[in-house]
Amino acid sequence: MYRLVKIIQRDTINLLTNPMWIFFSLMFPFLLVAILGFLTEGLYGDYFTSYDYYGVTLMLFSAMYAGTFSANSFMEEKIKRANLRIVYSPIRNWFIPFSKVIATFIFSTFFYTIAAVICHFLFQIRFGDEKLLQIWLLFIGMNLLFSCIGVLMCCIFRSEGVANQILSILTAALAMLSGFLFPVANLGETFVKISKWLPTAKVAKTVFEMIYDQNAANFLPVFMLLLILSGLIMAGSMILFNGEEYV
Template identity: 40%
Template sequence: MYELRKMVELDLLNLIKNPMWVAYATLFPILLVMTLSFLGGSGHVMRPVDYFGITMMLFSALLSSSFSANAFMEERIKLPNMRLIMLPVPVYFIPLSKIVATFIFSVLFYSLDGLVLYGVFQVNFGGPYWPAVWLLLIAVDLFSIVLGILFCTIFKTETTANQVTSLMVQTLALLSGCFFPIYVLGDKLGAVSQYSPVTMVINTLFEVIYDGNFYHYYSALLVILSLSLVGGMLSLRLFKGDDYL
C-alpha cells in the first residue's frame, strides 16, 4: 500500500500543479452560479441563486470526468506511468491512484466552492441536512471520475474519452434541468427527462433541502455508488500496461 500511497500523492500533486484545472475547479462553478442567477431574475418559491447553486455544483461534479481523464492519459503524465509499469507493483494501481487522487482534488476544491456559495451568496444547501446534500454531490463526483477513467481504458486516448463524456454530461445536464427548470421543455421532453439519472439526483436534492424528505435519497445514493463500484472494477480490469505504449 506504500507504493499506492506514493502514486496517489504524485498524481494529486500533478493535478494541483496544473493551474488550468485549479482555476476550472474553483472559479468555474462560482461564475456559472453568478451568471445564471443574474439571468434568471427573481423567484417567488426558490431564489435563482439557490436553484443554480445546487444544479451547477452537480454539473461541475459531472464534469470531473475531465480531471480524471487528464490525470490518466495526458501526455506529460504517461511517461512516468510507463516507468511504473516496469516496477513490481500491480498494474491496476495506475488507474486506481488516478481515481483516488482526482477524487481528493475535486472534493477539496468543490468544498471550497460550496463554502464560498454559502458564505457569500447564502445558497441554501439544506440547513441541517447539508451533510446529506453534500454526500450525494460527492457520490456523483466519484461516479463521474470513474466514468472518465473507464472511458480512457476503453478508447485509449484522453481526447476521445473527454469528447464522449463531455457530450454525455452536457446532454444529460441540458435535458435534466441543470440550466433551467424542466417544465420549460414541454410535456413530452419533460416526461422523457424523468428517466435521466441526473433528473433523479436533482429532484432528490431539492426534496431533501426544502422538504426534509429522504424517501428517494438512499436509493439514489445506492444507485450512484453501485455504478461507481462497477465502473471502477471494470476500469481496473480493462486497463493494460501497453495502453501507454
C-alpha cells in the first residue's frame, strides 16, 4: 500500500502544479453562477433567488467536469511519459487508474469547495444550515462518480481526445436533462420522465429538498447510489486497464 500512496501523492502534485486546472476549477463554477444568476435574476423570487438555484445546480454541473480532470491526468502525454517507469515496475496493474481517480477527487473536491464558499459569501447562496454536511457529501459523491467516469472513458477509448469529446457530450446532455441549466419542465413531459431516472437529477432534487423543506429522507439512498455507481465504474476501469496499451 505504501507504493499506492506514493503514486497518489505524485498524481495529486501533478494536478496541483498545473495552474490552468486550478484556474478552471475555481473560476468555471464561479463565473457560471455569477453570469447565469445575474441574467435570470428577474425570473425568480426574493426567497428563492436565481443565485440560490444556480448556486446548487451549477456547482453540481461543475463537479461533473471532474471527469475531464481525471481523463487529462490519466492520458495527457507528458504524464503518460512520466508513468512509464510505474507501468513496468512491480506494482499491481490497478494502482494507476485507482490513483488517478483518488488524486482527481482530492484536487477537485478541494478547489470546488473553495469556489462554493466564495459563491456563498458573494451571492448569499443558501446551501443549507443544519444539512450543510449532508449536502456537501452529495456534492463530493457526484465529484467521485465523474472522476471515475473520466478514467473509464480513457480505459475504453485509450485516447484523451476521444475520452474528452465523449465526456463533453455526456456532461452537457446530463446537465440539460437534470435541470442544471434551466428547469427541465421547459423541455416537455417526456424529458421530465427521463430526468426522474437520472442520478444527477436525483442529487439536485435531494439537495433542494434538504435546503428548503428540511427533508433529508432521500439523502442516504441517493448518496449510496453515487457510491455504488462509483464503485462499479472503478471496478470496470481496473478490469479494462492494460498498462502496455496505456503507454
